[in-house]
Structure formats: structure tokens, C-alpha cells
Amino acid sequence: MSIVTILRFARFCIFASAVACLLLPRAMTGAEAPATLILRHALIVDGSGAPAFRGDVAIRGDRIIAVGEVPFSAPTEVDLGGRILAPGFIDVHTHVEDLAEVPQAENFLRMGVTTLVTGNCGGSALDVAAFLTELEVAQPAVNLATLIGHNTVRAQVMGGSFARPPTAAELEQMRALVAAAMRDGAVGLSTGLIYLPGTFARTDEIVALAKVAAASGGLYASHMRYENARILEAIEEALQVGREAGTAVQISHIKLSSPAAWGLAPAVIARLDRARAEGVQVAHDQYLYTASSTSLGTTIPDSARAGGRERLRERLDIPEERERIRAGMRATLERGQRTDFTYAVIANFAPDPTLNGLNVPEAARRLHGSDSLDAQLDTILGIELQGGASAVFHGMSEPNLREFLALPLTMIASDSGTRRFGVGVPHPRGYGNNVRFLAHYVRDERLLGVEEAVRRMTDLPAQQFPLGRRGLIRPGFIADAVVFDLKRLSSASTFRDPHHYAEGMDHVIVAGQFAIRDGALTGVRPGRIVRREPRALPAP
Ligand SMILES: [Zn+2]
The missing domain is CATH 1.20.5 (Single alpha-helices involved in coiled-coils or other helix-helix interfaces)
Incomplete structure (x- = not known):
């Protein structure tokens, strides 16, 4: 030596x-460690996927200190009467940039979600340090981690939605912004490659920025360029970013969004399997509804929206341009094997809320007295010029949803924001996703066992992002936990009538404190900021 x-x-x-x-x-697990809270007579589903077992869980402060037989006592003890105790659910795909304004995050708590990852689909806070500080002051009920969004960074540096690559100086500025965000606590880089201005980025630009995230151990999460019949090209691009930047890859809300693409699930799954065999750490998340939700304006060609709404207005004023834009919208319909916009339902249009809940032909009839395709195109373009609307798109198939759900690396994530009760007609996933998973697909349809189902919402996301000692019921782990009776879980939120909280999460514990106790909000908001943290040790 x-x-x-x-x-x-x-x-x-x-x-x-x-x-x-x-x-x-x-x-x-010695008695010399005084517990602050003991949950007795639980059916422990510990997040690892291992068979459920009966036991107690002792907590001191924000940590689990003993699991199994707990021979000592605590000032607060709760008898769970054999109900399931699981780690708090981790929702890796959310859009909660406004969490400081809605810190109770009741829609998430009611689904058993205790940790959110925001900044997805390329859109995040630009100044991550300020964002996280603001949240620390607001004291949310749930834990929060954020990604840094590529669209946010690109818009900041390039000043708008430009269909060109960045100059060397611009790319350097973008790299610096990503580096700063990672230093300030971001867990990785996100892209939204159907949105402005990210849709104009070439793969090399994304690789360059993902490398910066990778240098701090961050992952690459992507709303891919295509979720339609071109999805395999989009997967190839995401995998290329992972390979060349040396990052884990998270495919956001994996889905096939039009009838023309529905047959591609086996090819998608085979490609992901091969990528993992080649060493790319690729995983994915999914919400359990066959409709998506995003801005209605995504049905308008990128080239027409480039530069913003005023540029769109100018283009529509030129007759030939206007016809080209409308032809582009018709072509998109045809490529998806559709004949009209019945599948698109307006969710929230602030200038005229009476349109909320109507599909595009219904809105066209209301606005133009006709539901012809021309009137539908006028409706969409008119809404976009007035500031745009969010919409729900009924574009997926249930068999596809189940094929992706069967994959062991599919996490359950809502793609939702904080819900403001009664506002608009938003996608029900923000009220029901995790509970729909457990009640419908696990309990009623028996597609997965409850242990595997819980693993998809806890240990799997905690390892992929990674979020430190969360996601398992083990001594030394943060005491984020949910208690429920599988038989009593239900979600009444639907597309037509979404504003119903999920029911059946009896206790929701965040960092050792009850955020929901006996089904009632406590008003305690114990959420923490979560930074990227590989687990110090393999789970005992
Ligand atoms: Zn997205």
C-alpha cells in the first residue's frame, strides 16, 4: 500500500x-428513544413492494424511529384498527407554482399526497432560491421539490418564442441560469417540447442544458415533443438527452394522445426496455384518466403562435396566412384520425366562463350559431386571441392506459395544480388521481396488488428523483404517512363535475404531524422544501 x-x-x-x-x-428501537407519536395496530404497506405486515410505527419529531413491535409508549398514541399505513404519496408531476397562495393544498392532501415535484413541462420559477424562500415563509401543508424549466430559461434569455437556435452567448446564459437553479435546490431540468418556446429547441440545446443539471446530479424530465403517432421519435430524443448528458430520464405523463397512435404501446414499451438494458435510467409517470389537459392553443400550429399572441393576430389578418394556419389545424386533426374538435372541452376561459365545460363544437354553436369545422376553427382562434383557455382533451384509450400502468417503472402522478374549489371545470385528476388508482384499478379491477401500487407512489419516485429518506416506512426515514381503509376510498370528481375532494384518507401525516386527522384537516402545515438527496445508505 x-x-x-x-x-x-x-x-x-x-x-x-x-x-x-x-x-x-x-x-x-430502544426505549431510550422517546417517541412523540405511536400508530398502533397498522397493516403496514412499507413502500418497498414487500408483503404488508401487522405492526406499530413509532415517530419522534419528524422521523420514524421504530417499526414492528414497539414496546415503549408515547404521549400520543392512535389505534389504527388494522387499517393500511403507507408512506405519504409522492406526486412527481405537478404544476404548483402558486403553492404559496394555496398552501393548504387540500386537493393533494385528500388524495394522500405529501410530496410534490413542480416545475414540470418546461415551466418553473426562474429564481429557484426566491421561490423556495417564499414557500418556506408560506409554510405549505405538503413537501415540495422543483425542477428548473427549459421554457422558462429560454424565454428569459432569448426574449420570446423564436424559431431559431440560441447564439453561443445565449446558450451560455441559459447554462448559467440552469446552474444557478441547481445550486439553489432544483432537482433537475424539465422540458415541454410542445410548448412555446421549447418547441423550437433542437436536441443539442437540450443536451447542453441537461449536462448542467447532470453536473449537480439532477435528472431530465420531459413532456416529449410528440405523444402522437410520432412518439417513438420523441422517445429517441429523450433517451439521447439522457445518454449524452448522463442523466436519469423521466418521461412525463406517458400516453398515446390520438387514435392514430393507439397501436404503438407495444413498440414504446419495447423501446423503453431496450433503453434500460443499454443503461439509461429511464422511468415514467402517468395519470389514470383517458383525457389530458393543457392549453387549447396547442391545437394551433407552432409556426402560427411563434412570437406570441400579437404575432398570431397579425398573421391571421393576412388572408393567405390565415388560410395556412387553418389548414394546419385541419391537418393535425387528420393526422390524429379525427374529423372535428368534439374531443376538446374548454376547462377554463376567464373572459367568458359560460364556455367552461363545453366542447369546441358546442362552444362554436354558442358563439357562431354553427358547429361546422370552420366555426370550430374560428372558436379556437378567437379564444386564443382573447388570452387562451385551458382545455380537457379526450384523446387516449383505456387499453393503452392499462398497458402503461402494468409497467413496474410507471409512477402515479397527477399533472395537476393546486385546485381552487369551484373555479372552472378542471381535469378531475387534481382531485382524484391517487385515490382513483387505489379504489378503481387496485381494489375494484385488481390490476395490481396494494403493495406494488403503493411502491409506485412512494419508493419508486423517491429513488428516481432522488428525494432522500422518503418513500419508505423504515426507521430513519421522514415520517410522511397515510392511513386508509382500501374499502372506503372514493373519488367523486368527474370531467363534468370535478369539484369533489377524494374521500377515505383518514390520517395524513407530514414530517410527523397530522395534516389530516380522522378525515378532518387540522390546519397544521408541516411541509418542507425537498432538495435532491441520494439516500445515504441502502434501506435497512
Ligand atoms: Zn406536460
Whole structure:
């Protein structure tokens, strides 16, 4: 052994014993560790996918300190009477940039969600430090991590939605913004490649930025360029980014969004399997509805929207341009094997809320006295010029949904924001996703066992992002937990009548404190900011 090797080995030994000192007492279950809360007589579904077992869980402060037989007592003890106790659910695909304004996040808590990842689909806070500080002050009820959004960074640096690559100086500025966000606590880079201005980015631009995220250990999460008949090209691009940047890849809300693409699920699954065999750490998330939701304006060609709404207005004023734009919209319909916009339902149009809940032909009849395709195109373009609307698109197939759900690396994520009760006609996923998963697909349809179902919402996302010692019911892990009786879970939220909270989450515990107790909100908001953190040790 050279002296350098010996020194290295000595340093390793000191480090290893320090780690052991830090971690061993947490793993002990001795009575010398006073618990603040003990949950007794639980059916523990611990997040790992292992068979459920009966036992108690002791918590001290924000940590789990013992699992199994707990021989000591605590000032607060709750008898769960054999109900399921699982780790709090982690929703890796949300859009909650306004969480500081709605810190109770009741729609998520009621679904059992205790940790959110926001900043998805390319859109995030630009100044991550300020965003996280603001949230710390607002004290949300749920934990929060954020990605840094490519569209946010590109719009900031390039000043608008330009269909050109960045100059070398612009790319350098974008890299600096991503680096700053990662330093300030972002967990990775997100893209939204159907949105402005990200849709104009070439793959090399994305690779360059993903490399910056990778340097801090961040992952790459993508709303891919295509979810239609061209989805395999889009997957290839996402995998290329992962390979060339050296990041894990998260395919956001995996789906096939039009009848023309529905037959592609086996090819998609085969490509993902091969990618993993080639060493790309690729996983995906999914919401459990066959409709998506995004802005209605995504039905208008990118080239028409480039530069913003005023540019769209100018183009529509030129007759030939106007005809080209309308032809582009018709062509998109045809490529999707559709004849009209019945599948698109207006969710929230602020200037005229009476349109909310109507599909595009219905809105066309209301506005133009006709539901002809021409009137439908006028309706969509008119709404876009008045600021745009969010919409629900009934474009997926149930068999596809089940094919993707069967994959062991599919997480359950809502793609939702915080819901403001009664506002608009939003997608029901924001009220029901996790509970619909458990009640419908697990309990009623028996597509998965409850242990595997819980793993998809807990340990799997915690490892992929990674979010530290969350996602398992184990000593030393953060005490985020949910308690429910599978038989009593229900979600009444529907597309026509979405504003119903999920029911059946009896207790929701965040960092050792009850955010919901006996089915009632406590008003306690114990959420934390979550930063990227690989697990210090393999789970015991
Ligand atoms: Zn998206």
C-alpha cells in the first residue's frame, strides 16, 4: 500500500464510522428513544413492494424511529384498527407554482399526497432560491421539490418564442441560469417540447442544458415533443438527452394522445426496455384518466403562435396566412384520425366562463350559431386571441392506459395544480388521481396488488428523483404517512363535475404531524422544501 492509499483508506474509515455514528441511533428501537407519536395496530404497506405486515410505527419529531413491535409508549398514541399505513404519496408531476397562495393544498392532501415535484413541462420559477424562500415563509401543508424549466430559461434569455437556435452567448446564459437553479435546490431540468418556446429547441440545446443539471446530479424530465403517432421519435430524443448528458430520464405523463397512435404501446414499451438494458435510467409517470389537459392553443400550429399572441393576430389578418394556419389545424386533426374538435372541452376561459365545460363544437354553436369545422376553427382562434383557455382533451384509450400502468417503472402522478374549489371545470385528476388508482384499478379491477401500487407512489419516485429518506416506512426515514381503509376510498370528481375532494384518507401525516386527522384537516402545515438527496445508505 502506498502512503496515499493508506491515507485514503484512513479517511474512508473515519468517514464510514462517522456515518455509522449518525445513523445507528436512528435505526435502534430502544426505549431510550422517546417517541412523540405511536400508530398502533397498522397493516403496514412499507413502500418497498414487500408483503404488508401487522405492526406499530413509532415517530419522534419528524422521523420514524421504530417499526414492528414497539414496546415503549408515547404521549400520543392512535389505534389504527388494522387499517393500511403507507408512506405519504409522492406526486412527481405537478404544476404548483402558486403553492404559496394555496398552501393548504387540500386537493393533494385528500388524495394522500405529501410530496410534490413542480416545475414540470418546461415551466418553473426562474429564481429557484426566491421561490423556495417564499414557500418556506408560506409554510405549505405538503413537501415540495422543483425542477428548473427549459421554457422558462429560454424565454428569459432569448426574449420570446423564436424559431431559431440560441447564439453561443445565449446558450451560455441559459447554462448559467440552469446552474444557478441547481445550486439553489432544483432537482433537475424539465422540458415541454410542445410548448412555446421549447418547441423550437433542437436536441443539442437540450443536451447542453441537461449536462448542467447532470453536473449537480439532477435528472431530465420531459413532456416529449410528440405523444402522437410520432412518439417513438420523441422517445429517441429523450433517451439521447439522457445518454449524452448522463442523466436519469423521466418521461412525463406517458400516453398515446390520438387514435392514430393507439397501436404503438407495444413498440414504446419495447423501446423503453431496450433503453434500460443499454443503461439509461429511464422511468415514467402517468395519470389514470383517458383525457389530458393543457392549453387549447396547442391545437394551433407552432409556426402560427411563434412570437406570441400579437404575432398570431397579425398573421391571421393576412388572408393567405390565415388560410395556412387553418389548414394546419385541419391537418393535425387528420393526422390524429379525427374529423372535428368534439374531443376538446374548454376547462377554463376567464373572459367568458359560460364556455367552461363545453366542447369546441358546442362552444362554436354558442358563439357562431354553427358547429361546422370552420366555426370550430374560428372558436379556437378567437379564444386564443382573447388570452387562451385551458382545455380537457379526450384523446387516449383505456387499453393503452392499462398497458402503461402494468409497467413496474410507471409512477402515479397527477399533472395537476393546486385546485381552487369551484373555479372552472378542471381535469378531475387534481382531485382524484391517487385515490382513483387505489379504489378503481387496485381494489375494484385488481390490476395490481396494494403493495406494488403503493411502491409506485412512494419508493419508486423517491429513488428516481432522488428525494432522500422518503418513500419508505423504515426507521430513519421522514415520517410522511397515510392511513386508509382500501374499502372506503372514493373519488367523486368527474370531467363534468370535478369539484369533489377524494374521500377515505383518514390520517395524513407530514414530517410527523397530522395534516389530516380522522378525515378532518387540522390546519397544521408541516411541509418542507425537498432538495435532491441520494439516500445515504441502502434501506435497512
Ligand atoms: Zn406536460
